[in-house]
Amino acid sequence: xxxxxxxxxxxENALKEALRxxxxxxxxxxxxxxxxxxxxxxxxxxxxxxxxxxxxxxxWAAFAGVSxxxxxxxxxxxxxxxxxVQGEAAKQQLMxxxxxxxxxxxxxxxxxxxxxxxRPESQPDNRIPRSRS
Amino acid sequence: xxxxxxxxxxxxxAIAGTDFADIVRRYQSMVFSIARHFLGDPSxxxxxxxxxxxxxxxxxxxxxxxxxxxxxxxxxxxxxxxxHRRRRRPPQISLEDAPEPSTRxxxxxxxxxxxxxxxxxxxxxxxxxxxxxxxxxDMLPEDIADVLSMPxxxxxxxxxxxxxxxxVKVTRTIGEVTR
Numbered sequence: 001x002x003x004x005x006x007x008x009x010x011x012e013n014a015l016k017e018a019l020r021x022x023x024x025x026x027x028x029x030x031x032x033x034x035x036x037x038x039x040x041x042x043x044x045x046x047x048x049x050x051x052x053x054x055x056x057x058x059x060w061a062a063f064a065g066v067s068x069x070x071x072x073x074x075x076x077x078x079x080x081x082x083x084x085v086q087g088e089a090a091k092q093q094l095m096x097x098x099x100x101x102x103x104x105x106x107x108x109x110x111x112x113x114x115x116x117x118x119r120p121e122s123q124p125d126n127r128i129p130r131s132r133s
Numbered sequence: 134x135x136x137x138x139x140x141x142x143x144x145x146x147a148i149a150g151t152d153f154a155d156i157v158r159r160y161q162s163m164v165f166s167i168a169r170h171f172l173g174d175p176s177x178x179x180x181x182x183x184x185x186x187x188x189x190x191x192x193x194x195x196x197x198x199x200x201x202x203x204x205x206x207x208x209x210x211x212x213x214x215x216x217h218r219r220r221r222r223p224p225q226i227s228l229e230d231a232p233e234p235s236t237r238x239x240x241x242x243x244x245x246x247x248x249x250x251x252x253x254x255x256x257x258x259x260x261x262x263x264x265x266x267x268x269x270x271d272m273l274p275e276d277i278a279d280v281l282s283m284p285x286x287x288x289x290x291x292x293x294x295x296x297x298x299x300x301v302k303v304t305r306t307i308g309e310v311t312r
Contacts (some may be wrong), residue, residue: 011300012268018249019269024165025179029157032186036153039187 153193156202157186163203163270164210170265171214173254181217185210207266208280215258248306252299259283260291267292 053059164185168178188209189202196202253264262281266272274292278285 011296011303014245014249014303015253015264015268015299016271018246019166019170019253019265021162021166021269022169024161024182025175028161028165028179028182029154032157032161032183032190033154035183035187036190039190 153190156189156193160203160206161186164206166269167207167210167262167265168214168217170250170253170269171261172217173250177217177221181210181213185213204280207270207272211262211266211280214262218258245303245306249299249303252302253295256295256298260295263288263291264295 053062161182164182165178168181168185169175172178172181185206189196189206192205193202196205253261256264259281263274263277266277266280267274272280274288275285277283278288281288
């Protein structure tokens with residue numbers, strides 16, 4: 001049978017007495033906690049304002065805000081694009097109308113010019129009138 | 134008991150809300166004493182214990198119960214002790230060369246206790262840790278085998294041999310003293 005499993009004998013009792021736990025130095029816990037505090041301070045983020053996003057509610061609010069802004073921006077951009085296309089079309093129509101009106105005016109002007117143009121004078125009748133006799 | 138194979142019931146949130154400072158205060162004596170008995174030097178033991186607790190702080194979230202913390206601390210302290218000894222390699226006193234005590238000892242004799250600690254410190258690394266975990270922490274060979282990642286049979290064999298050597302040494306010591 002394994003002597004370790006037997007009832008404790010004097011040598012084992014003496015070993016238990018010799019190897020019993022000792023109190024740790026008073027300073028041990030304080031030193032450990034100080035090191036931990038130092039490490040925690042060093043690992044703090046430089047930009048503390050980012051810490052607000054550590055809260056889930058604020059993170060979701062920020063996400064919702066950004067999403068809304070992007071959606072509204074997209075809609076506004078599409079609206080501007082549509083207005084610009086419509087403006088271009090209106091401009092083209094106006095230019096066409098102006099060209100037509102211009103050509104009509106030109107034609108009217110030519111007509112007026114034709115009307116007002118001096119007629120060529122009738123040729124003097126150089127023929128000798130015939131005698132009636 | 135292998136902590137890696139703890140049943141789910143033992144994974145209760147025992148450390149939820151536990152302050153790290155409380156854990157340090159609760160286990161500082163255990164960690165310091167293992168290191169102290171292994172290294173034989175209180176200042177090195179304190180330094181090693183500090184390192185163990187700082188490492189514990191960084192992995193605390195992964196530990197699931199009070200028993201898990203205790204197992205982790207014993208395991209990491211044991212391995213750090215071996216690493217520390219291998220790095221520094223102080224002159225070892227062999228069991229045969231250790232001086233005999235000059236007074237008769239008994240279980241309450243501080244001189245005998247000091248001599249026994251010296252004998253234990255002179256043991257090779259693994260048998261020394263096994264003796265410390267067996268008689269300081271009152272651990273079973275199966276638990277020691279888990280902590281040191283060794284076969285149980287090897288642990289039992291080491292413990293038997295170490296105990297036999299110490300018994301011979303102590304018997305000789307008492308004999309000399311009583312002469």
